[in-house]
Amino acid sequence: MFCYTSLSIYGQEAVVGFDGHKWEAPYYLPIPQGWTTERFLIPISFAPQISYKGVEDIRFSPGWGKAESEEYWTYAFLWYLDSAPETNAKIIAENLRVYYTGLIQANTDSKRISTGEFMPVTSSFEKVPTDKNDTETFAGTIEMTDYMQLKPMLLNCVMHLKFCPETDKTILFYEISPKPLTHKNWQSLDKLWSDFRCKKN
Numbered sequence: 001m002f003c004y005t006s007l008s009i010y011g012q013e014a015v016v017g018f019d020g021h022k023w024e025a026p027y028y029l030p031i032p033q034g035w036t037t038e039r040f041l042i043p044i045s046f047a048p049q050i051s052y053k054g055v056e057d058i059r060f061s062p063g064w065g066k067a068e069s070e071e072y073w074t075y076a077f078l079w080y081l082d083s084a085p086e087t088n089a090k091i092i093a094e095n096l097r098v099y100y101t102g103l104i105q106a107n108t109d110s111k112r113i114s115t116g117e118f119m120p121v122t123s124s125f126e127k128v129p130t131d132k133n134d135t136e137t138f139a140g141t142i143e144m145t146d147y148m149q150l151k152p153m154l155l156n157c158v159m160h161l162k163f164c165p166e167t168d169k170t171i172l173f174y175e176i177s178p179k180p181l182t183h184k185n186w187q188s189l190d191k192l193w194s195d196f197r198c199k200k201n
Contacts, residue, residue, distance in 0.1 A: 025057060026167055028197040029078055032188065034062035042079060046102035050095050054081040054169070059192055061185070067149055074177040074185045076192050081170040087161055092138055093123040096157070096174075100144050107147045118145035119152055125159070131193075136161045139181075153178055158189075164198035171196070 023039055031037055038058040044050060058077040063069025101121045108118075125140030138159040146153040158181070160173040173196065175189035 023055065025055075025080070026199065027080065027164070027169075027171070028195070028200045029057060029059070030192060030195045031059065032192070036060045036062075036064075042081070044099070044102070046106040047095075047099045049098045052079065052081050052085055053083075054079055056080075061188065065148065070179070070183075071185060072178065073146070073153070073155060074179065074189070076173065076175050076189050078174075078196075079170075079172040081172065084163060084170050087136065087172070089125040089127055089138055089140070092159055093125045093140060096125075096140075096142055097121050097123040100142055104145060104147050118147075119143070125157075128158075131160060133162065134160045135163050142176075156181060158186075160193055162196075162198075166198050169198075171198075 036059075038060070040056055042050070042052050042054045042056055044056065056077055056079055059075060061071040061074040063071030064073060064075050066072060100123075104118060104121070121142065121144045123140060123142045125138050128137050128139045131137045138161070140157055140159075142155040142157060144153060144155070145151065155176050155178055158175045160171075160175075162171040162173070163169075164171060173193050175186065175193065177183065177185045177189065179185045
């Protein structure tokens with residue numbers, strides 16, 4: 001039975017039927033010192049059009065919400081999914097367009113500013129050479145309004161797909177940062193994924 005709790009969605013409170021603080025992940029995804037986490041169910045409350053079922057598990061860098069930090073908007077999230085949903089560059093781009101459109105709406109005070117004043121979210125992805133231990137690897141961008149600073153922003157993203165036969169689950173792991181892929185932030189993001197294990201033990 002799920003426990004109902006108040007859960008943050010990148011700072012936006014929502015009541016959902018799942019306690020992300022108590023849920024014990026069957027996989028291993030590290031939490032580096034100074035990083036914070038957030039978990040919620042999929043389908044996602046702010047993006048119900050994404051018809052997957054599972055859990056989203058987020059890792060926020062220490063500077064994620066600090067505009068003056070080099071780590072601003074640098075984070076990663078893992079989708080732990082039932083079954084093996086069809087995945088390609090077009091589907092990934094559309095899922096993230098829907099995801100970030102909903103995230104902006106969930107974190108916007110409609111009494112202060114209308115989401116209609118924000119630029120439409122656009123996303124583009126392509127398949128890239130497969131990383132070690134990935135089933136497939138994709139890279140792309142998300143263009144959106146940064147709802148924390150209310151100005152345009154481009155996020156770079158690398159998405160790793162992996163099937164875990166031990167648990168019969170599909171893992172989609174998204175690395176996100178506005179910094180170019182050559183920036184040191186990506187070393188921390190890549191380390192999260194390289195240390196991932198399908199089972200804790």
